[in-house]
Each structure stands twice: as C-alpha cells, then as structure tokens.
Amino acid sequence: MFKNIFGSGFLVRTAHVILTWVITLILFLHDTDLRRQEETGKLVQPVLFVMLVLLSVLLYFAVSLMDPGFVLSNNDDSEAKLALGAGEEHQDMISQSTKSLWQRRCSHCLLQQPMRAKHCQICKHCVRRYDHHCPWIExxxxxxxxxxxVLYLGAQLLALLWALFIACPCSQGLKMHIRTGATGS
Structure with a gap:
C-alpha cells in the first residue's frame, strides 16, 4: 500500500502544494505589502496574487496527472488519427503510408515507436514526442x-517572482521611491 502511495508521486505533489500554500500564508501573515493592502481594504493585489497561486497549483495538478502521450499499443495509429480529429470518412482519404512512420521497436516494452517517441526509464512507458521526465511533476x-x-512554468515563474518581490526587504525601498516620485540627483 505505501509503495503505491509513494511510488505514484503522491509525496512530491503533497509537498509541492503544502510548500506553495505555506509560503503564500507566510506572505500574508508577515509585514508585507499584501498584508498591509488587505488590512486597509485594498484587495486587488492580494486577490490577484492568490488567484495566480491557485492557477499555478491547478496547472501543476493538470500537468502532473495528465497522460503525456503514452504509446499504448502497436495499433494505436488509428487511435491517434481519431484523437487528432480525423473521422472514419477522413481515415479513408489518409494514405496508408502511415505505416512508414513506425520506424523502430522499443527494446524495453517491445512496442513499435512512432518518430520522436522514446521510452522513459522512470515511467516504464514509451512517450510520443518525449521531451523529458520531470521529477517535480513526477x-x-x-x-x-x-x-x-510551459503554461505551468510561466505561471509558477510569475508567482515566484512576485512573491520574491513582496518578501524582499530591498524592494520596500524601491516601492517607497516609486510612490514618492523621488528622482535621483
């Protein structure tokens, strides 16, 4: 039972979500701009920040739980055509040269691999257009x-940079400089 829980990425996903929300909570509990704006009733930035963190967490779960494009069987070329939107009438028009797309057989799972597919040693599956196995999303x-x-990485980067800007003590001086409109001599 524990092998299935820890082997499925449960521990990594749980740690990621807890860490994300703990950091967000700390930013609201300590003396930061988010807390001051929340206390004064200016809720635009705090709500936007929480929405960005929520979007980041939802994208994280979507990417980590989504099928990356596993090659399931030797005859899933017709399944791939259906998934790409080719109906039965369009399949007749597609030439039978699709068999030439199958170049090699995987030495691990013995499935025929389409071009750009690779066997992942960690997942023990062949993946279409394999990029990499990410240990953070398991x-x-x-x-x-x-x-x-890529969308998840963008949202996460934006949330992290914003949190760093909020938490960094040196940014407080920059914010005061911007608010007062002071110009350097």
Whole structure:
C-alpha cells in the first residue's frame, strides 16, 4: 500500500502544494505589502496574487496527472488519427503510408515507436514526442502535456517572482521611491 502511495508521486505533489500554500500564508501573515493592502481594504493585489497561486497549483495538478502521450499499443495509429480529429470518412482519404512512420521497436516494452517517441526509464512507458521526465511533476513531458507544462512554468515563474518581490526587504525601498516620485540627483 505505501509503495503505491509513494511510488505514484503522491509525496512530491503533497509537498509541492503544502510548500506553495505555506509560503503564500507566510506572505500574508508577515509585514508585507499584501498584508498591509488587505488590512486597509485594498484587495486587488492580494486577490490577484492568490488567484495566480491557485492557477499555478491547478496547472501543476493538470500537468502532473495528465497522460503525456503514452504509446499504448502497436495499433494505436488509428487511435491517434481519431484523437487528432480525423473521422472514419477522413481515415479513408489518409494514405496508408502511415505505416512508414513506425520506424523502430522499443527494446524495453517491445512496442513499435512512432518518430520522436522514446521510452522513459522512470515511467516504464514509451512517450510520443518525449521531451523529458520531470521529477517535480513526477510525470513525463510529451506530446499531450507539453503546452500545459510551459503554461505551468510561466505561471509558477510569475508567482515566484512576485512573491520574491513582496518578501524582499530591498524592494520596500524601491516601492517607497516609486510612490514618492523621488528622482535621483
């Protein structure tokens, strides 16, 4: 039972979410701009910050739990056509040269791999358009979740930079300088 829980990425996902929300809570509990704005009733920045953190966490779960594009069987080329939106009438128009796309057989799982597919040693599956196995999301990045992964990284980077700006004591002087409109001589 414990092997399934810890082997499935549960521990990594739990630690990520707890750490994210603990840091967000600390930013609201300590003397930061977010806390001061919340106390004075100016809720635009605090709400935007919490929404960005929530978006980051939701994208994290989407990317970490999403199928990255596993190659499931030797005949899933027709399944791939259906997934790409080709109906039965369009499948007849597609030439039978798709068999030439199958170049090699995986030496680990013995499935025929389409081009740009690679076997992930950690997940023990072949992944279409394999990019890498990310230990932070405990999942591969491939054909089906690559765009979501980049979107998650952007949201996470924005949230981290904003949190760093809020928490950094040197940013307080910069904020005062900007508010007073003081110009350097």
């Amino acid at each position: 999942n591969c990045v491939g054909e089906r979740n690559h765009r979501w992964f």
